[in-house]
Amino acid sequence: MTEESTPTSGTDTTRSGRTPTVIHEGLPTQLPDIDPDETHDWLDSFDALIDERGRERARYVMLRLLERAREMSVGVPALRSTDYINTIPPEREPWFPGDEEAERRIRAFIRWNAAVMVSSANRKGLEVGGHIATYQSSASLYEVGFNHFFRGKDHPGGGDQIYIQGHASPGIYARAFLEGRLTEEQLYHFRQEVQHGPHAGLSSYPHPRLMPEFWEFPTVSMGLTGINSIYQARFNRYLANRGIKDTGEQRVWAFLGDGEMAEPESLGAIRIAAREELDNLTWVINCNLQQLDGPVTGNGKIIQELEANFRGAGWNVIKVVWGREWDDLLARDVDGVLVNRMNSTPDGAFQTYSVESGAYIRDSFFGSDPRLTKMVEHMTDDQIRKLPRGGHDYRKVYAAFDSATKHVGQPTVILAKTIKGWTIDALEGKNATHQMKKLTQDDIKKFRDRLYLPISDRDLERSYEETGAAPFFHPGADSHEIQYMLDRRKQLGGSLPKRVTRAKSLTLPGDDVYAELKQGSGKHSIATTMAVVRLLKDWMKDPEIGQRIVPIAPDEYRTFGMDAMFPSAKVYNPAGQKYESVDRKLLLSYKESAQGQMLHEGISEAGAMASATAAGSAYATHGEHMIPFYIFYSMFGFQRTGDSIWAMADQLSRGFLVGATAGRTTLTGEGLQHADGHSPLLASTNPAVVHYDPAFAYEISHIMKSGLERMYGEDAENVIFYLTVYNEPVSQPKEPDDVDVEGILKGIHHVQSAEGEGPRAQLLASGVGFPWIQEAQRILAEDWGVRADTWSVTSWNELARDGAAAEEWNLLHPGESPRTPYVADKLQAVTGPVVAVSDYMRAVPLQIARWVPGDYRVLGADGFGFADTRPAARRFFHIDAQSVVVQTLQALADAGQISRDKVEEAFARYRIDDPTATAGVKQEGGDA
Ligand SMILES: Cc1ncc(C[n+]2csc(CCOP(=O)(O)OP(=O)(O)O)c2C)c(N)n1
Ligand SMILES: [Mg+2]
Numbered sequence: 001m002t003e004e005s006t007p008t009s010g011t012d013t014t015r016s017g018r019t020p021t022v023i024h025e026g027l028p029t030q031l032p033d034i035d036p037d038e039t040h041d042w043l044d045s046f047d048a049l050i051d052e053r054g055r056e057r058a059r060y061v062m063l064r065l066l067e068r069a070r071e072m073s074v075g076v077p078a079l080r081s082t083d084y085i086n087t088i089p090p091e092r093e094p095w096f097p098g099d100e101e102a103e104r105r106i107r108a109f110i111r112w113n114a115a116v117m118v119s120s121a122n123r124k125g126l127e128v129g130g131h132i133a134t135y136q137s138s139a140s141l142y143e144v145g146f147n148h149f150f151r152g153k154d155h156p157g158g159g160d161q162i163y164i165q166g167h168a169s170p171g172i173y174a175r176a177f178l179e180g181r182l183t184e185e186q187l188y189h190f191r192q193e194v195q196h197g198p199h200a201g202l203s204s205y206p207h208p209r210l211m212p213e214f215w216e217f218p219t220v221s222m223g224l225t226g227i228n229s230i231y232q233a234r235f236n237r238y239l240a241n242r243g244i245k246d247t248g249e250q251r252v253w254a255f256l257g258d259g260e261m262a263e264p265e266s267l268g269a270i271r272i273a274a275r276e277e278l279d280n281l282t283w284v285i286n287c288n289l290q291q292l293d294g295p296v297t298g299n300g301k302i303i304q305e306l307e308a309n310f311r312g313a314g315w316n317v318i319k320v321v322w323g324r325e326w327d328d329l330l331a332r333d334v335d336g337v338l339v340n341r342m343n344s345t346p347d348g349a350f351q352t353y354s355v356e357s358g359a360y361i362r363d364s365f366f367g368s369d370p371r372l373t374k375m376v377e378h379m380t381d382d383q384i385r386k387l388p389r390g391g392h393d394y395r396k397v398y399a400a401f402d403s404a405t406k407h408v409g410q411p412t413v414i415l416a417k418t419i420k421g422w423t424i425d426a427l428e429g430k431n432a433t434h435q436m437k438k439l440t441q442d443d444i445k446k447f448r449d450r451l452y453l454p455i456s457d458r459d460l461e462r463s464y465e466e467t468g469a470a471p472f473f474h475p476g477a478d479s480h481e482i483q484y485m486l487d488r489r490k491q492l493g494g495s496l497p498k499r500v501t502r503a504k505s506l507t508l509p510g511d512d513v514y515a516e517l518k519q520g521s522g523k524h525s526i527a528t529t530m531a532v533v534r535l536l537k538d539w540m541k542d543p544e545i546g547q548r549i550v551p552i553a554p555d556e557y558r559t560f561g562m563d564a565m566f567p568s569a570k571v572y573n574p575a576g577q578k579y580e581s582v583d584r585k586l587l588l589s590y591k592e593s594a595q596g597q598m599l600h601e602g603i604s605e606a607g608a609m610a611s612a613t614a615a616g617s618a619y620a621t622h623g624e625h626m627i628p629f630y631i632f633y634s635m636f637g638f639q640r641t642g643d644s645i646w647a648m649a650d651q652l653s654r655g656f657l658v659g660a661t662a663g664r665t666t667l668t669g670e671g672l673q674h675a676d677g678h679s680p681l682l683a684s685t686n687p688a689v690v691h692y693d694p695a696f697a698y699e700i701s702h703i704m705k706s707g708l709e710r711m712y713g714e715d716a717e718n719v720i721f722y723l724t725v726y727n728e729p730v731s732q733p734k735e736p737d738d739v740d741v742e743g744i745l746k747g748i749h750h751v752q753s754a755e756g757e758g759p760r761a762q763l764l765a766s767g768v769g770f771p772w773i774q775e776a777q778r779i780l781a782e783d784w785g786v787r788a789d790t791w792s793v794t795s796w797n798e799l800a801r802d803g804a805a806a807e808e809w810n811l812l813h814p815g816e817s818p819r820t821p822y823v824a825d826k827l828q829a830v831t832g833p834v835v836a837v838s839d840y841m842r843a844v845p846l847q848i849a850r851w852v853p854g855d856y857r858v859l860g861a862d863g864f865g866f867a868d869t870r871p872a873a874r875r876f877f878h879i880d881a882q883s884v885v886v887q888t889l890q891a892l893a894d895a896g897q898i899s900r901d902k903v904e905e906a907f908a909r910y911r912i913d914d915p916t917a918t919a920g921v922k923q924e925g926g927d928a
Contacts, residue, residue: 056336080308084301084342086390087318090327093399098147100394102484106178107143108451109481111136111423113174113187113472115439115447120469121190122437128191130204133421133433135171137288137391138255141416142171144397145253145284146496147488149405153500155493157249161236161621162497163229165255165286166205166220167434172497173202176214177472178482179495184472208499209650209718216499216621218650221643223263224610226283228647229254230273231610233281233411235618238572241594244547245624251405252281258302259291267309269607273411274314276574281411282404286391288420289347294431298348303415316410318400321417323388329375337371354419354429358385391416423450444470502623506712509542514701518735521697525729527925528767529660531697532725533561535704536629540569540597545627545708550615550655552599552630554608560631560660562598563588570596605636609644616653616720625712628655634662634724635674638682645720649688652718654711656704662693662724663839664861665873666768668923675865680844683722684797691722691797693838695770698735699794700725702744726768726839728870729925746802746822747795752777754787759897760832761786761888764845766793769838772874775881780888784902788888789830793845796838799823800847821851828853833891835859837879857891859883871918880918882910 033039050058069076118130135142145162153159164172173190176182182202189201193210203210205220217232219225229252236247260266273281287303289296296302303319310317321342322330333339345365353361358381366372366384376384390396397416404412420434421427426443427436439447441464448455453473463471475481489495516538517531540546557563566588573592583589599615601607608630614621615628637659638645645657661667664677683691690710692703700723707721743749751770754760754777761780763773773790780786793799803821810818820828827834833855836845842860849856861877874880878887886906892898911917 060336078311080311081304082307082319083339084304084321084345085319085330085339086321086396088320088396088399088403090324093395094402096395096398098398098488099484102481103143103147103394105475106147106481106485107139108453109178109473109475110143110171110174111139112447112451112453113177114170115424116444116470116472117174117187117190118170118437119439119444120188120467121192123468125468126192130170130191130437131167131434132170132424132436132439133427134165134167134257134286134288135169136422136424136427137418137420138165138168138286138416139171139422140392140394140397141255141284141286141418142168142175144394144401146175147485148398149251149401149492150253150496151249151251151492152489152494152496153498155249158245158247158622159493160251160253160496161216161229161232163217163219163225163252163254163256164206164497165225165257165260166218166222167257168255169203169205172206175485176495178474179486179489180477180482181495184474187472188467206497207650208652212652213499214497216497216651218647221647222257222260223265224644224647225254225256225260226263226266227269227606228610228613228644229283230269230278230281230411231607232614232621233273233278234276235611235614236280236622237276237278237574238550238599239618239622239624239626241572241574242547242597243595244626245622247280247622250280254281254283256283256285257291258285258287258289258306259296261285261302261306262296265606267313269604269610270310270313270315270411272602272607277409278411279408282401283411283413285413285415286418287415288391288418288422289351290420290429290431290433292434295348295351297346298351299346301347303417306413306415310413314410316404316407316412318403318412318414319417320390320393320396320400320414322390323393323396325383325387332375335371337369338375341365341368341372351429356385358382361385361387389417389419391418392422423447425450439470441470499620500623501620503619503625505714505716506548506625506708507544508705508708508713509539509545513538513542514705517697517701517732520734521732525731525924526697527727527729528694528697528700528725529560529658529727531700531732532658532660532704532723533631535701536562537565539704540565545712547597548625549597549627549629550599550611551597552601552608552611552615552628554601554605554632554636555603556631556633556660557598557600559633562631563590565598566591569598571598571600572596605632605640606644608632609641609648612655612657613644613648613651613653616648616655617651619654619716620652627708627712628653629658630655631658631660633674634659634667634676634679638679638686639676642682642686645686645689649686649718649720653720654716654718655720656707657689657720657722659722659724661727663726663768664841664865665839665870665877665879666726666728668870668873669867670865671867672864677840677861677863677865678844679724680797680840684800684847686720688718689720689722690795691724692795693724693767693840694794695730695765695767695792697732698739699744699792701735702739702741703794706745724767727925728768730768730771743826744792744794747797747799748791748793748823748826750826751790751792753789754781756781756787758785758787759892760830761788761892762791762827762830762832762834763788763884763888764791764793764834764836766796766838766845769879772837772879772881773835773884776884776888779881779885784885784889784898784906786888786892786898788832791826793836793838796844796847799851803848803851823848824851824853832897833857833888833895835884835888835891837884839879855891855895857887859887868915869918869921870923871921872915875912875918876915878912880912882906883912886910886912 115132118132151160193201206215208215233252239245240247366376400414427433570591570593577592612628612630615626618626664675683689694700740749765773777788806819806821835857837859841862842858845858859879889903893900
């Protein structure tokens with residue numbers, strides 16, 4: 001059998017050994033009834049059951065039958081949601097291996113320090129904010145993880161990857177303080193990152209860029225944790241499948257808020273995790289039923305809603321709703337009244353119970369049915385009030401984590417019900433709790449009592465007098481608790497969170513690989529997109545970096561001419577290819593493989609960004625340099641996923657982003673929503689992004705080479721290279737012998753001087769705009785006697801940054817001779833007005849206006865794009881060669897170097913105000 005005719009190029013079954021079916025956990029409905037009499041008998045007996053024993057009993061029997069059917073591998077539809085009780089019944093809870101009492105005290109210390117840290121940061125005169133209630137609701141969730149599950153970086157398997165809810169950071173700092181990783185001083189400096197000197201403060205949230213040895217994953221932009229953690233887990237599998245690293249012992253844990261689940265990025269990719277059977281992924285959703293303003297779904301039940309979503313998507317769902325004190329009541333609930341009450345009580349009511357007295361709960365919750373009232377007769381009001389939620393019951397949480405880590409074939413989500421602000425009376429369950437940052441002395445004394453901390457009133461009061469806040473608490477490095485927690489971490493592979501960079505710099509390809517681009521395109525024309533893809537293909541053949549390149553595209557490989565890579569590099573699919581491909585006989589057939597190199601994300605720019613982020617940070621998260629090469633429809637890059645790129649920068653990820661089909665007028669026919677005339681501006685706002693807008697293939701060779709050197713060579717920088725490339729075929733010149741590489745990399749280089757006598761002008765253009773100034777140069781010379789020099793601006797953004805940096809340096813070095821911005825230096829000696837143009841809005845070239853000597857005029861494509869030919873669109877925006885000519889003549893007339901008549905004459909001749917003048921002008925290379 002040839003490879004083309006092999007129906008399955010990966011494994012036959014999925015990772016869990018199951019063959020994927022089209023009907024998820026269901027059964028086909030189009031089955032003829034082969035024995036109607038028998039069917040009737042069954043239905044009759046069910047009716048009789050309802051008549052004789054009632055609906056409740058019938059429901060119970062039905063559920064048991066469903067359960068049995070699944071046990072006997074009879075494919076029946078899964079229930080989308082189950083009763084509002086714990087998924088793991090008490091009898092299936094595992095033995096708890098820890099010292100529960102010591103762990104309770106450790107939690108108390110952490111709770112205390114976390115709250116004191118935030119409260120202290122909000123003392124009068126400081127008031128830098130922070131959050132108390134989030135961590136207080138999730139302390140048990142984290143602590144079970146830290147003491148029993150999370151594997152550290154020294155674990156032989158490489159360690160787990162943990163996404164911590166951004167607003168829970170105080171608890172994580174508080175634990176690090178107990179472990180001796182942070183000082184009391186640093187806790188006092190929470191959210192004061194510069195005023196006490198470098199590294200003396202703590203960042204507000206998990207920000208690897210600000211604390212690169214501590215935080216690993218930025219999480220505070222709600223929603224990104226969800227999608228990024230899924231793609232991280234998937235990327236771990238990709239590394240293993242491709243034989244780059246064994247990640248079998250690494251688990252991704254993601255902690256999320258129940259309010260946060262409303263973000264599209266939270267739930268938007270969950271089916272990918274199920275489809276790829278990511279049982280290396282566990283989500284823990286802290287269901288405190290509240291978000292910032294108040295309840296998440298006061299009238300509904302967020303846990304039930306999420307359960308249905310996740311089950312529907314194919315996840316393993318573990319609900320941890322009730323603490324152990326409820327077990328006894330549930331065991332006595334023979335009529336199902338308690339479960340029924342639990343099922344039908346809305347979240348808003350549960351929130352109210354969290355702040356009400358036992359008598360109120362007895363009356364409102366248990367008073368609705370005499371059988372319920374009787375059930376709690378033996379309990380005091382106080383016992384009723386204290387009936388805990390599952391997410392605060394350490395053993396229930398342990399059971400859930402244990403079960404999640406043993407589950408095979410599906411990702412797991414743990415839905416843990418908690419109370420926001422738990423253990424702090426002043427905060428618990430209040431609608432405003434999220435924003436309550438200050439604790440009064442009275443609040444703090446009650447809190448201390450609830451945690452049984454040995455801090456006297458006197459000590460508290462003195463601390464308030466001296467520092468304006470309560471004191472931190474540390475039981476001493478030799479105490480049993482600290483020894484215990486350190487020992488637990490040692491067993492599990494060291495303290496977390498922690499970020500380490502173990503990857504060695506790569507041996508980068510030599511100059512040969514760049515030779516082809518430097519040759520130019522001869523008689524042909526090629527688009528810059530093609531030039532980039534050509535070089536990428538050659539890079540992928542390199543013995544050192546080839547395997548490390550991770551091509552990523554959201555269903556656009558064909559658009560960018562990368563389908564030629566399908567047969568060789570192959571599309572990654574952990575299940576291989578289980579069908580005979582329609583195009584298997586073609587040379588360029590679509591190939592999927594578990595060892596595939598190309599990440600195909602489906603139509604998900606958000607997913608593609610998440611993959612790029614995971615790949616680009618593998619040098620730290622896995623100690624393996626990987627080189628994401630994410631190519632996308634220009635308009636759907638920075639505009640669509642700007643926040644993800646911001647998070648990628650925070651995560652110190654590196655890699656190439658390629659905005660293909662760039663420009664407001666170059667992608668013909670696609671129109672307003674596709675025509676990108678502003679991405680460079682958006683990119684300029686991200687300090688990690690180095691943007692280039694190359695005009696020529698030879699420029700691309702230097703830029704991409706520099707990208708490799710800066711991101712993967714010696715002293716690698718935490719930057720992201722962003723190239724805008726186009727789909728318009730352009731004649732690519734051969735690289736000049738005296739090529740100005742420094743100029744190309746810094747952002748501007750001189751291309752061609754005009755010969756002859758006459759008024760002079762300087763023409764600047766970037767990207768696809770270069771041919772316009774080249775043509776303008778010719779027209780100016782031939783028709784108007786003006787001698788123009790042409791300059792290729794490879795990066796307006798880098799020139800502007802350099803200008804700003806020079807000014808800042810000058811500000812800070814008043815006594816020294818001032819620095820000159822690069823662009824000012826370059827244009828210092830030139831003559832005549834400077835006219836700039838690009839396929840972007842004016843604001844892009846205007847970024848450098850301050851440093852361009854003399855008269856500087858800018859043309860640009862401001863406004864919405866539309867569908868038409870390139871010549872028509874460029875005439876409409878007044879950015880074509882003729883417009884450049886008129887603009888140059890006008891500048892010369894203003895300077896008194898030519899007569900004003902000439903401007904009017906040119907204007908009339910070219911009709912630059914009239915797009916109809918371009919009707920019939922031919923164009924080459926269609927849309928994408
Ligand atoms: C994208 C985004 N939008 C808004 C916010 C502001 N914000 C921070 S926390 C929060 C509420 C979080 O509620 P939830 O997810 O339930 O977490 P909890 O604190 O209740 O655990 C909001 C709206 C944000 N951080 N990110
Ligand atoms: Mg919440």
